Amino acid sequence: MNDIQSAVIPESDGFIPVNPVVEAYMRTLVTHSDHPVLAEMEEFARLRNFPIVNRLAGIFLETQTKMINAKRVFEFGSGYGYSAYWFARAVGAGGRVICSDADANNRMRAEKYLSAADVWQRIEFCVGLAQDVFAQTDGIFDICYNDVDKGYYPEIWRMAKQRIRSGGLYIADNVLWHGRVALQGSHETVRGSTEAIMEHNRLIFNDQDFDAFINPIRDGVIVARKK
Numbered sequence: 067m068n069d070i071q072s073a074v075i076p077e078s079d080g081f082i083p084v085n086p087v088v089e090a091y092m093r094t095l096v097t098h099s100d101h102p103v104l105a106e107m108e109e110f111a112r113l114r115n116f117p118i119v120n121r122l123a124g125i126f127l128e129t130q131t132k133m134i135n136a137k138r139v140f141e142f143g144s145g146y147g148y149s150a151y152w153f154a155r156a157v158g159a160g161g162r163v164i165c166s167d168a169d170a171n172n173r174m175r176a177e178k179y180l181s182a183a184d185v186w187q188r189i190e191f192c193v194g195l196a197q198d199v200f201a202q203t204d205g206i207f208d209i210c211y212n213d214v215d216k217g218y219y220p221e222i223w224r225m226a227k228q229r230i231r232s233g234g235l236y237i238a239d240n241v242l243w244h245g246r247v248a249l250q251g252s253h254e255t256v257r258g259s260t261e262a263i264m265e266h267n268r269l270i271f272n273d274q275d276f277d278a279f280i281n282p283i284r285d286g287v288i289v290a291r292k293k
């Protein structure tokens with residue numbers, strides 16, 4: 067660990083990339099997006115320690131989706147539908163969000179929450195390995211969003227990039243991995259995750275077919291636009 071790293075972080079097990087005070091300020095700006103079901107979903111995440119994207123990242127996903135007028139989104143790793151809520155809002159009544167998750171209980175919870183939010187009719191939620199669901203789903207997507215177990219990130223990128231339209235987006239959460247990608251010899255919660263995310267990020271930034279940027283909010287969200 068160098069001087070700058072040790073000044074920022076006493077332990078090597080990660081940190082929050084953006085100062086929490088700044089994120090809290092940003093959060094005060096977006097209260098217009100409050101829907102009662104979001105508070106319920108966020109409370110469930112807090113109680114179960116379930117890793118959903120937060121409100122700011124959700125609004126970022128919604129904004130990106132609207133910016134490119136996306137109508138067809140594929141999610142790798144949907145959990146119980148929090149990130150899908152933002153995509154579903156953004157694609158509008160005629161749009162479709164194909165969700166995938168290995169846990170059938172997550173599908174049941176997603177149905178409950180997203181029905182309450184009146185967007186369940188825009189969702190197709192498939193239970194299974196996300197890679198298999200993707201392979202069994204035809205067509206090209208406006209957005210592929212990746213939030214599965216981090217060791218799979220390079221594999222998901224290689225699959226997804228082939229099936230994004232020109233002008234479409236690949237988006238992935240946790241690409242700063244609590245800063246571990248920037249630390250030497252960082253401690254791993256799941257062995258190999260940091261290396262996999264670093265490889266994933268390198269692959270994207272070296273891909274001539276995509277323009278990419280990392281938004282550092284929460285845990286880092288990468289957006290790569292296909293040329």
Ligand SMILES: C[S@@+](CC[C@H](N)C(=O)[O-])C[C@H]1O[C@@H](n2cnc3c(N)ncnc32)[C@H](O)[C@@H]1O
Binds near residue numbers: 119145147167169194
């Ligand atoms: C970080 S959570 C997803 C959170 C969700 N995107 C959100 O922000 O609301 C990751 C989810 O992916 C699922 N998962 C992880 N690896 C998977 C895989 N290869 N195939 C299917 N589901 C997977 C887990 O069951 C978990 O629910």
